[in-house]
Amino acid sequence: MSIETISLSGRKKEVSNKKMSFLESLYLVAIVKGLFITIKHLFTRKVTIKYPEQVRPMSPVYRGQHMLMRDEEGRERCTACGLCALSCPAEAITMKAEERKPDEKHLYREEKYASIYEINMLRCIFCGLCEEACPKQAIYLTTSKKIVKANYERDEFIYGKDKLVMPLEQALNNTKLKTAN
Amino acid sequence: MDSTIIIEKGVFIVIIFAITMLMAMYSTLAERKIAAWLQDRIGPNRAGKGGILQPLADGLKLFSKEEFLPDTPNKFLFVVGPAISMSVALMTSAVIPWGDKLHLFGRDIVLQATDIDVAILYVFGVLSVGVYGIMIGGWASNNKFSLMSAMRAASQMISYEIAMGLSIIALLMMEGTLSLREISANQSGMHWNVFYQPIGFIIFLVCSFAETNRTPFDLAECEAELIGGYHTEYSSMRMGFYLFAEYASMFISSTILSVLYFGGYNYPGMEWATQNWGVNPANIIGIVVLFIKICFFIFFFMWVRWTIPRFRYDQLMRLGWKILIPLAIANILVTAVVMLLLQ
Secondary structure, three states: OOHHHOOOOOOOOOOOOOOOOHHHHOOHHHHHHHHHHHHHHHOOOOOOOOOOOOOOOOOOOOOOOOEEOEOOOOOEOOOOOOHHHHHOOOOOEEEEEEEOOHHHOOOEOOOEEEEEEEEEOOOOOOOOHHHHHOOOOOEEOOOOOOOOOOOOOOHHHEEOHHHHEOOHHHHHHHHHHHHHO | OHHHHHHHHHHHHHHHHHHHHHHHHHHHHHHHHHHHHHOOOOOOOOOOHHHOOHHHHHHHHHHOOOOOOOOOOOHHHHHHHHHHHHHHHHHHHHHOOOOOEEEEOOEEEEOOOOOOOOHHHHHHHHHHHHHHHHHHHHHHOOOHHHHHHHHHHHHHHHHHHHHHHHHHHHHHHHHOOOOHHHHHHHOOOOOOHHHHOHHHHHHHHHHHHHHOOOOOOOHHHOHHHHOOHHHOOOOHHHHHHHHHHHHHHHHHHHHHHHHHHOOOOOOOOHHHHHHHHOHHHHHHHHHHHHHHHHHHHHHHHHHHHOOOOOOOHHHHHHHHHHHHHHHHHHHHHHHHHHHHHHO
């Protein structure tokens, strides 16, 4: 057996360049075969996902829009240390720290918090380094399950705390689920 | 009497015109839908329920586009090109028998715009003028790709017109008439010509693909080589006319195929229906049956388009001259011999 004829997969086909017979050169047989293949596809299940109505389930590790987490009591975890901004390779994160007032203990977990926290979604490359850098587990890209929406205005891409912080109900729900388990 | 027949024919012609336009319009949607289904997709489904208003949206878009005129010395021809394509595509429907007759308002209404006794010659003549629209448009565009596409369209038309004409000769020898009405009437009771002339039918079918510039013979609008071909320089509704003319001529070709080879408005049990249900219901079913046949052929045109790739130019010429024409001549000879033996 010469090396040209060995087929390990069993699917190898010898290609020949022989002259077509008259029947073959009419192409009719080949065309009818092709028509049967395509008509079968008319009745198969369509693979299209009608996007805005139907959403493809996201992978658990998909890095989408960031979320600033709350703890079990619904307090913001972020302490505005700035490590995320420091680690960010795209310089997308800005923040301004503020000291917690005594009557704000139910709002913020640490004594210092971020009064302004902005991510420029045009600069962000969704690498997840901020998530890795955060010592307080305050920022995650995997929990929001959202894709950053398209927009016509560049200003609209700078997301502040209003869009980034986890909704309070979600935090309380999470705690409920945890205690129930 | 004279004025009533003018009104009758006038109304009939307007109805046919409207139906042809409607069919051409919805063929564009059908094409996109069928393309999608054959490729496991859904297709346009946003304009209206299930995309039913998509043709209107497409038309509106074409109307609202800028009408661009290239720097060409043949401005008049540039405008005339699409007009010829469009009017020629619509003219053929005049001789098609859409049904036998209806009995309305105390008179028999023949469901045909005009029953001329050279109907097939008329159809062939008008269809081959169709290539002038493409040629003039391509010539006047002042663009080498458009010109090349026009030359291709013309040579393709010449090559396939011969085989088409020869394939129909065998049919005419059997029928002994050129009138489409008589050919339809002769096919009543499942004596469809496709059973007697299968090879002639296949040749005619292949040639209709070439005549309507549909895949696999759409070398004239080959995107890969000719950037769209003869309509490269066209925009707005002139472009729309070319696209629309293609679908209109596809509708007409399907009609001619069903009238010549698939019995036209005849269906099994038509005589029984006429005797038991009366003339009108039987003939209305006939019209519906004819449209079902037409729709099948339109579907077939699209089905083929999304199955086979475009032929290479030399393959196209070889198929036309070396295979279809000899086959058509052999078909004529065999038909003649069989007819003589049966006499």
